[in-house]
Amino acid sequence: MVDELHTSLDELIPVALKAIEERRTVSMAYVGNVVDLWERLAAEDIHVDLGSDQTSLHNPWAGGYYPVGLSLEESKRMMAEEPLLFKERVQESLRRQVAAINKLTAKGMYFFDYGNAFLLESSRAGADIMKKDGKFRYPSYVQDIMGPMFFDYGFGPFRWVCSSGDPKDLETSDRIATEVLEKIRKTATPDIIGQLDDNIHWIKEAGKNHLVVGSQARILYADSEGRTKIALAFNEAIRKGEISRPIVLGRDHHDVSGTDSPFRETSNIYDGSQFCADMAVQNVIGDSFRGATWVSIHNGGGVGWGEVINGGFGMVIDGSKDSDRHIRQMLLWDVNNGIARRSWARNTGSIDAIRREMERTPGLCVTLPNIVDDDVINTAF
Ligand SMILES: NC(=O)c1ccc[n+]([C@@H]2O[C@H](COP(=O)([O-])OP(=O)(O)OC[C@H]3O[C@@H](n4cnc5c(N)ncnc54)[C@H](O)[C@@H]3O)[C@@H](O)[C@H]2O)c1
Numbered sequence: 001m002v003d004e005l006h007t008s009l010d011e012l013i014p015v016a017l018k019a020i021e022e023r024r025t026v027s028m029a030y031v032g033n034v035v036d037l038w039e040r041l042a043a044e045d046i047h048v049d050l051g052s053d054q055t056s057l058h059n060p061w062a063g064g065y066y067p068v069g070l071s072l073e074e075s076k077r078m079m080a081e082e083p084l085l086f087k088e089r090v091q092e093s094l095r096r097q098v099a100a101i102n103k104l105t106a107k108g109m110y111f112f113d114y115g116n117a118f119l120l121e122s123s124r125a126g127a128d129i130m131k132k133d134g135k136f137r138y139p140s141y142v143q144d145i146m147g148p149m150f151f152d153y154g155f156g157p158f159r160w161v162c163s164s165g166d167p168k169d170l171e172t173s174d175r176i177a178t179e180v181l182e183k184i185r186k187t188a189t190p191d192i193i194g195q196l197d198d199n200i201h202w203i204k205e206a207g208k209n210h211l212v213v214g215s216q217a218r219i220l221y222a223d224s225e226g227r228t229k230i231a232l233a234f235n236e237a238i239r240k241g242e243i244s245r246p247i248v249l250g251r252d253h254h255d256v257s258g259t260d261s262p263f264r265e266t267s268n269i270y271d272g273s274q275f276c277a278d279m280a281v282q283n284v285i286g287d288s289f290r291g292a293t294w295v296s297i298h299n300g301g302g303v304g305w306g307e308v309i310n311g312g313f314g315m316v317i318d319g320s321k322d323s324d325r326h327i328r329q330m331l332l333w334d335v336n337n338g339i340a341r342r343s344w345a346r347n348t349g350s351i352d353a354i355r356r357e358m359e360r361t362p363g364l365c366v367t368l369p370n371i372v373d374d375d376v377i378n379t380a381f
Pocket residue numbers: 032033034035054055056057058059064065066067068114115116117254301302303
């Protein structure tokens with residue numbers, strides 16, 4: 001929900017400046033081309049704290065990005081009838097957009113890639129988006145936020161669907177998930193307390209938000225321990241009849257292990273292996289014989305065709321002892337194969353997380369990285 005909708009920048013800018021002066025919080029939307037907005041902000045030297053871009057640049061030539069200077073109708077005609085010219089217009093627009101963003105970041109704005117291939121497509125368009133060392137000028141949100149705070153510890157989007165379609169089952173599952181997370185929190189280490197608190201708050205309130213529009217489904221962020229214990233508790237509840245029908249477990253591809261994407265999910269892996277596409281494949285193969293009901297391996301999720309490999313799974317749990325076994329074996333793998341890889345890349349959160357998993361899980365043995373000073377390696381080779 002936005003407080004104000006504007007179609008004219010002449011109208012929007014003075015209102016925004018007044019709100020800033022009065023220290024009033026207001027959400028405003030501009031219906032128009034975002035490049036016009038960026039250029040106006042830069043030209044008038046208006047301070048922006050935080051910036052990103054959320055156009056669909058994973059699909060730049062077929063309607064994901066509308067170039068500045070063309071109306072919606074002109075764009076649609078050009079992309080169908082003159083695709084090469086349309087491509088040029090998109091790239092020119094990106095060069096202008098980046099030039100304006102660069103002016104604002106030079107004045108203190110923090111800019112980040114939203115996971116929509118903005119940095120990648122801007123670089124391909126020849127925009128001034130690269131540093132001298134060949135890296136992007138700006139980070140992806142996974143590098144600064146999602147990676148070091150969540151994925152490295154195994155926290156990712158764990159989902160379930162109540163196959164009964166009964167809201168009461170979803171309510172029961174929310175309660176069970178809350179109880180499990182609250183129990184885990186009692187003995188959790190300080191580095192993951194914040195994640196647990198956020199998710200306990202979310203799942204307690206989730207029902208009140210009335211977000212369910214179709215399937216009785218829920219999502220929360222949990223690590224390997226959380227996902228496994230929640231799933232086992234669901235299975236127990238199905239066994240006892242507290243939940244009336246089987247539950248289908250799953251997760252998003254935007255997760256710890258299932259996706260190889262140097263421009264998003266694996267962008268905070270800095271040992272060079274972020275450009276390999278093997279983790280997603282290992283992930284689904286491991287899931288497939290550890291108990292998944294189905295797996296999928298696909299291409300393009302989030303950042304576009306050819307830029308990412310995604311692995312996913314679904315697991316039907318029906319209250320049986322087999323389901324208990326599948327949950328223990330498969331969720332352990334589904335989360336920890338990514339943590340192991342992140343730990344080998346020397347991500348500190350993951351080194352701690354995999355150590356903890358080995359203490360918790362008898363028989364699990366993952367080699368730990370030997371940390372060597374880069375200067376020593378550079379001297380040796
Ligand atoms: N970070 C994440 O977790 C995350 C999650 C979902 C999607 N994504 C990525 O974010 C992008 C956006 O996703 P979405 O679901 O919102 O897509 P969407 O296609 O529904 O929305 C993109 C919007 O951008 C508008 N747009 C395009 N060019 C514009 C321009 N020059 N000026 C103004 N508006 C313009 C389009 O009209 C459209 O309304 C996708 O690339 C997607 O892959 C990231």
